Structures are given as C-alpha cells and as structure tokens.
Amino acid sequence: MNVRYFAAARAAAGLEEERFDLPAGSTVADLLDAILAVERATPPAGTPPLPRILARSSFLRNEVAVRDHSTALEADDVVDVLPPFAGG
Known part of the structure; x- marks a missing residue:
C-alpha cells in the first residue's frame, strides 16, 4: 500500500510518500507499526x-476517513496521514 504524508507528518517522516508491502489481512494498526x-x-x-x-x-483510506x-x-x-493543523 502507498502511504502519503501531509504537513508535519511529511516533515517528520522525511518524505512525501512511501510504499509498504504488508501481508494480506493487515490492518491500519499493522501499517502504523x-x-x-x-x-x-x-x-x-x-x-x-x-x-x-x-x-x-x-x-x-482511498480518500475515506478511517x-x-x-x-x-x-x-x-x-x-493518507493527516496531522492536526490550523489555518484555512
């Protein structure tokens, strides 16, 4: 699966996106790990x-909140990883 980082998450991860190949049946929690x-x-x-x-x-997940x-x-x-942010 592809993970896209936004705002502070992008800065902390050091990149805009990365790919993870996890086993079938993996969950959001597994991805976070x-x-x-x-x-x-x-x-x-x-x-x-x-x-x-x-x-x-x-x-x-695919543009739907999880x-x-x-x-x-x-x-x-x-x-997509969306950290809290202010502004608008």
Whole structure:
C-alpha cells in the first residue's frame, strides 16, 4: 500500500510518500507499526517526532476517513496521514 504524508507528518517522516508491502489481512494498526519500524532521520527543529504525530493524526483510506485501526487494508490502497493543523 502507498502511504502519503501531509504537513508535519511529511516533515517528520522525511518524505512525501512511501510504499509498504504488508501481508494480506493487515490492518491500519499493522501499517502504523510498519511506519514506526522504519529508521528515520531526526525531524527538523520544531517538528514533533513521527510517533507523536501519528498518535494525533487522522487517516484516509482511498480518500475515506478511517477511525478504526482494526480496519483491513488491501495491497493497492492509498493511506493518507493527516496531522492536526490550523489555518484555512
């Protein structure tokens, strides 16, 4: 599945998107574990670490909000990581 990071999540992850190949039946929680298992550079000054951002983020699966981390994912899904942000 493809993960796209936005705003502070992009800064903390160090990239805009990345691909994860997880076994069939994997869930959003499994994907989050896989994201956190990646070794990453220290985020820029003023950017919280990725684990903290993920804990507060909203997620979209194929452009539909996902609130239940036990939701199963498919190999071709796109998961967006949307941290809280202000403005508008």
